[in-house]
Amino acid sequence: MQTTFTPEQLADPSTARSNEILRACVHCGFCTATCPTYQVLGDELDSPRGRIYLIKEMLESGRPADARTVKHIDRCLGCLACMTTCPSGVHYMHLVDHARAHIEATYRRPLGERMLRWMLAKTLPYPMRFRLALALAKLGRPFAGLMPDARLRAMLAMVPARIPPVSRNDDAQSFAPTAPKRLRVALMTGCAQRALNTDINDATLRLLRRLGCEIVIPQGMGCCGALTHHMGREGESHAFAAANIRAFLGAGELDAIVINTSGCGTTVKDYGHMFRSDPLAADAARVAALAVDVTELLARLDLPQGAAKGLRVAYHAACSLQHGQQIKSTPKDLLKRAGFEVVEPADSHLCCGSAGTYNLLQPAISAELKARKVQTLEARKPDVIAAGNIGCMMQIGSGTAVPVVHTVELLDWATGGPKPRALE
Known part of the structure; x- marks a missing residue:
């Protein structure tokens, strides 16, 4: 795609990066085939290709965002299925992040929306x-x-029927391994997850300690920044991220930073890009390089082979895991190794409609995507649904009677931990 940014515009690092991304797009339209909102709405402007044209025009002109552009950018889930599909390697994530920051800086939303x-x-x-x-x-x-x-x-x-009690395991502290020590890792405990489901971090701690990990919960760690980042609130998201960078690097020598919420993982792994023009650039890149999804670490730790459990697990691939981090087979391979029968729904590449705050800001589109996802999952007749992201778990769980658990809860149970609460 040809662009006409001025030298003055390209002096801005975000604009320069967007220019690189725009120039990589060849208008092929492959992205429309895997875009959830295009499938639901059928509008070219609600596809990645359509949004790319809108973003290009908005950024090149240097004008404030208008209501039409905002509407279609807001409808983007940020699921990144288009990046998996794109044969040209268009890094849509960085482009839409820049667009959202520009919208936040130049567009005045209606009062109710702002509130x-x-x-x-x-x-x-x-x-x-x-x-x-x-x-x-x-x-x-x-x-x-x-x-x-x-x-x-x-x-x-979306409010759960049960709000779990506060877990003291999330406080800053260290946990010794219960097997011969192999690694020293930090665990990102998350923010929304700590309020919605404390069992996930508890299961992660038990499982990793059993496999020889010393685990540190760093002092000063908090939200990864994803929730505000995807709303274009760069100042807030970068403040969260900077606090985490300092917390992780202040925790001593680490072999990995373990993340069990894939939406957080995609953001933390992008810290190097977020701070590329900041004095924290080198530290941010170090943290990003250490970040791993919990299933990536478990694959390195040789999870024990388990006997057949007689349980049929429908695996839901979170978009942030399969598209954002390109982790596709590892969670399924681990579940199979632990003894579970693993099945996948049709159209497993499509989003469930959670996407951070999307299900709260775009409820109609989100509800349609949830209904489609639940239908395809239930068609596999599972005993349980497993996922690697709390947002997906809450979204799918609100639409089905089938128990929904985190992948790590099943792996913990299979290797000596307690039965997941959702299965009791």
Whole structure:
């Protein structure tokens, strides 16, 4: 794709990067075949190719974002299926991130929209605030049908029936291995996950300690920055990320930084790009290089072979794992090795509609994608659904009676840990 940015525009690192990405696009349209929103809406502007044209025009002209462009960029899930499909290697993630930051800086949303986004940004990344919000929302859940705004109804519908107690395992501390020591790793405990499901971190700790890992929960670690980053709030997201970089590098010598929420993993692995023009660039690159999904580490640790469990597991591939990190077979291979029968749904490359805050900001499209995903998962007649991302677990779990658990919970159980609570 030809571009006409001026030398002055290209002096900005974000614009220079977007120019590289735009020039890599050859308009082939392969991305439309795997774009969830294009499949649901059938509008070229709701496909990656259409959005690329909108972003190009907006950035080249240097103008503030307009309502039409904002509408179609907001409808993008950021699932990155287009990056897996693209034969030209167009790095759509960095392009849409730049577009969202430009929108946030130049476009004034309606008051209700601004208030909603502010509330999400000031609540979800903070576990205790999020817990309080969940507790208050439970009181309002019986009245969800009376809410005039579909987004408020969606928020109330997503509130879990049970809010887990606070886990002290998430506090800054170290855990000694229960087998001969092999590695020293840090565990990112997340933010929303700490409010929604404390069993995931507990299972991760048990399993990694059993396999010889000393585990550190660093002091000062918090949200990875993804939730605000994907809303274009760069100042907030980079502040979260910078705090984490300092926390991880202050935790001593590490063999890996383990992440069990794939949405966080995709962001942390991109810290090097996020801080490429910042004094923290070298430190950010070090942290990004150490970051691994928990299943990547488990594959290195030779998980024990398990006997057949007689349990049929439908594996849901989170977009941030299969597209964002290109981790596709590893979780399934681990589950099979542990003794589970693993099946996959049709169209496993398509998003479930969670996508961070997307299910709260775009509830109608999200609900359609959830219904499609649940239908394909249930068609495999599973005993349990496994996923590697808390957002996907909450989204799918709100639409099915089949138990939904994290992959690591099943692997922990198969190697001596307790049965996942969702299966009891």
